[in-house]
Amino acid sequence: MTATDAHIASQPSPDAGTVATVQPALSIGNVSHSYGPRRALIDVNFTVQPASFTALLGLNGAGKSTLFSLVTRLFGIQNGQIKIFGHDISRTPGEALRLMGVVFQPRTLDLDLSLTQNLLYHAALHGISRREARLRSAEVLGRIGLADRASSKVRDLSGGQMRRLEIARALLHRPRLLLLDEATVGLDVKARADILDHVRQLVTEQGIGVLWATHLFDEIMPGDDLVVLHQGRMLAHGPMSRVIADAAAQDVNTAFMRLTGTATLTGKPPT
Numbered sequence: 001m002t003a004t005d006a007h008i009a010s011q012p013s014p015d016a017g018t019v020a021t022v023q024p025a026l027s028i029g030n031v032s033h034s035y036g037p038r039r040a041l042i043d044v045n046f047t048v049q050p051a052s053f054t055a056l057l058g059l060n061g062a063g064k065s066t067l068f069s070l071v072t073r074l075f076g077i078q079n080g081q082i083k084i085f086g087h088d089i090s091r092t093p094g095e096a097l098r099l100m101g102v103v104f105q106p107r108t109l110d111l112d113l114s115l116t117q118n119l120l121y122h123a124a125l126h127g128i129s130r131r132e133a134r135l136r137s138a139e140v141l142g143r144i145g146l147a148d149r150a151s152s153k154v155r156d157l158s159g160g161q162m163r164r165l166e167i168a169r170a171l172l173h174r175p176r177l178l179l180l181d182e183a184t185v186g187l188d189v190k191a192r193a194d195i196l197d198h199v200r201q202l203v204t205e206q207g208i209g210v211l212w213a214t215h216l217f218d219e220i221m222p223g224d225d226l227v228v229l230h231q232g233r234m235l236a237h238g239p240m241s242r243v244i245a246d247a248a249a250q251d252v253n254t255a256f257m258r259l260t261g262t263a264t265l266t267g268k269p270p271t
């Protein structure tokens with residue numbers, strides 16, 4: 001059974017004669033956002049399916065962080081609709097947010113607390129009992145290979161270890177959708193690869209739907225779904241192979257250049 005099958009199997013049985021439908025993990029419907037006169041998002045539409053890895057690809061200023069701020073309700077929605085597993089984040093925010101974990105671009109750990117203390121604090125915010133929180137903290141620290149560092153101060157971890165801890169923390173309340181905003185920024189090549197592997201395993205082994213915002217082409221794999229965002233507009237959405245074929249390109253780098261009209265040969269934004 002694949003992770004997607006597992007998710008479908010866990011859905012309530014449909015009535016006789018009806019067809020089972022799987023709710024998207026995340027659905028962005030006609031979302032627009034402006035900062036005063038500056039339009040940061042213009043009629044953006046896409047979905048992230050359960051047990052899928054969707055790369056949100058865009059250069060600096062594309063609107064990725066603005067979109068994350070809307071999905072996490074840091075900003076109110078000006079236009080459009082955002083749903084998490086069918087729950088409208090404006091109408092039933094509690095249900096929607098319970099199903100989502102987030103890793104923001106800037107680090108948000110308390111450096112002077114231990115790894116366990118950081119996890120327990122997050123668990124308390126989600127109403128998880130102290131006993132359960134201790135069990136889950138030990139479990140996730142084991143899973144990310146930091147069990148022996150449970151009592152260390154976060155300050156003493158490497159950048160990659162801090163990111164792994166942030167991902168573990170985002171999963172503590174067992175969400176079904178995980179958002180990561182440029183999660184590998186500032187990490188070395190090995191730490192970047194480890195973080196990506198870890199997140200891809202969450203998709204294949206736990207059926208989590210992932211939205212991975214990045215400006216780096218080499219973080220995208222052939223089986224991924226791709227959303228190309230440029231200057232607030234969504235220029236393409238679909239399986240990576242289809243986006244490349246539709247742009248009559250051989251690779252994602254060339255497809256991106258054709259779609260956006262930018263010259264980014266290395267995957268780095270133009271200076």
Ligand SMILES: Nc1ncnc2c1ncn2[C@@H]1O[C@H](COP(=O)(O)OP(=O)(O)OP(=O)(O)O)[C@@H](O)[C@H]1O
Pocket residue numbers: 035038039040058059060061062063064065066067
């Ligand atoms: N608080 C703000 N006030 C005014 N303009 C803003 C604000 N935040 C973002 N913008 C503008 O909105 C647009 C989208 O920015 P956003 O930060 O969402 O892009 P991004 O793709 O996340 O880029 P980066 O990776 O550089 O953060 C940009 O033109 C940016 O200058």
